Amino acid sequence: MGGWAIAVHGGAGVDPNLPLERQEQAKVLLTRCLNIGISALRSSLPAIDVVELVVRELESDPLFNSGRGSALTEKGTVEMEASIMDGHGRRCGAVSGVTTVKSPVSLARLVMEKSPHSYLAFSGAEEFARRQGVEMVDNEYFITEENVGMLQLAKEANTILFDYRIPTVGFDKCSAVVENPLQMNGLPISVYAPETVGCVVVDGEGRCAAATSTGGLMNKMSGRIGDSPLIGAGTYACEVCGVSCTGEGEAIIRGTLAREVAAVMEYKGLGLQDSVDYVVKERLDQGKAGLIAVSRNGEVAYGFNCIGMFRGCATQDGFMEVGIWE
Template sequence: MKSRRLWSLFAALGLAASAHASGPVLVIHAGAGVLRRDMPPARDKAIRAALTRALEAGYAELKAGKPSVDAVTASLTVLENDPLFNAGRGSVFTHDGTLEMDAAIMDGYTLRAGSVAAVSDVKNPILLARAVMEHTPHVMLVGAGAEAFAQAQGIAREKPEYFRTEERWQQLQQALKEDAAGRPHADADTARHFGTVGAVALDVYGHLAAGTSTGGMNDKMPGRVGDSPIIGAGTYANAGCAVSGTGWGEFYMRTVAAHAICSRVMQQRVPIARAAAEVINQEIPAMGGSGGAIALDDQGHIAIPFNTHGMFRGWIDGSGKPHVAIYGDEDDGTGELLPAPAPDDAASDD
């Protein structure tokens, strides 16, 4: 039965909604993973409040007639500043106890893009990624070169203690103990990915943009770069589609996930909810990966597929009403649940 599929270990949930054509649309995420109903109420409330603040910041830009890249930047700056999430302040640590943050932004109208990787002291990596897009002939800057560019651009930088949270530090210590004992990490989702933030937006001019920011994997090898700053893997936008992913980045890179979704939408004319579910809920799990994504087309149709227990997510459609959700059984009246794991096999249900 379809209901049983939705509650299997990797039951894939897809949310789809149609926005009013006359209004702007904003969708955000803050990571997918093991999100159970036993989360402390205070933390649940804090996460929902943070998602709402990020939505309000981005949507204010859209309502003021600003371009979609401004909305994406505004929302992600709020999330990077909140230690609850694995981006900016609150980023996870590498195996050596250092910080290496990644971010990317893409303007779907112009196909301009900017990204940064392995930066350790930039307060808001998304602002630096945007500066790369707007003030250099390049798409990606990494490490010391990216930090020097941040200094030249007057982009805020912080000392290591600004980014550190005790929760992230203890996650690393637990992982190191398990590494030393030769045991797999007890919390595989925490070990791999958790809390990457992203946004996609449609402005009043019908232009799309996407952005993603992350601290990467807990206990990752120094120098590891995931999908978030890779244009086409974790972040992509064009004239008709915008995508930001969150999950086990190596699989998003191997499937070029964000671009694959947009290719289905633009070239094969597949509806965005189905296109996103095919990549996120079929291709990536088939290879052994997990995670989710947010996707938006130029008509304001939203897709939020994920193949984990939950995903921090929020959206404001053309009606202007904000929605936030965490768990896999929340749909908040936004639309239908897509069959899992394959969105095109509903006819074979028994």
């Protein structure tokens, strides 16, 4: 065993003009979450507990797109989704279309542990949450003033807006559709950076786990489900590794990105970083995305094919890094 390791992400595809103040805020949040995870691992908490703990913290902060601060649907509401997977026995839980559950990742864990199912969505997930007695809040709790403005911008441009945190000064609303070559399923999108959150952990016993949570896309169709709650796409953990993805959900789904990392390790015999590099290069087609991963040997890795990814990682031997760019 190579000891414990942890990685967190706050989304892939960062605008190069993101103000330094924003970059610093993101790094402070990622560092705080890493330190929460490190403390838990030093206290010998199992990997599955640590990923839930860290993602809960990310969901509670409006900086990234999950929980409070989630992207808004075309109707101006929040529909959140999350998943969690324990590589020890490959148990998993996921939720979609959650509107009043304060911590979607914890509800996903309850689906895994307290229901006969792996995935619950919309009214069924909300009903299950009420039965489980989890903390519920009004949908307004998740909505920030900034996101209301960005939804308006997206509607005026008639587009799905990816990075709804990029400053809007000087943004030509009309040209976003006409001139921007980025498309999703053939439809134009404006700026790229979804900012989903995720955490992957291998504990001191060599057990891997992964969790991912998101509000989805700004101005998404009501009822849209992305990669984050899909086991094998946005999240995967097994005996070999744990993986959490972020980026263009539709491309991640087509490439079954998270599972591919494990498959390359299992069937090609590649190491963790080589597997991550291979999958990012060979499995995304035209899509833009990134991912974080840990292996049972205590290794940590990440990769992305876009301008940047909010990320941080640490290992038992004292290595720690928080970054955004290459």
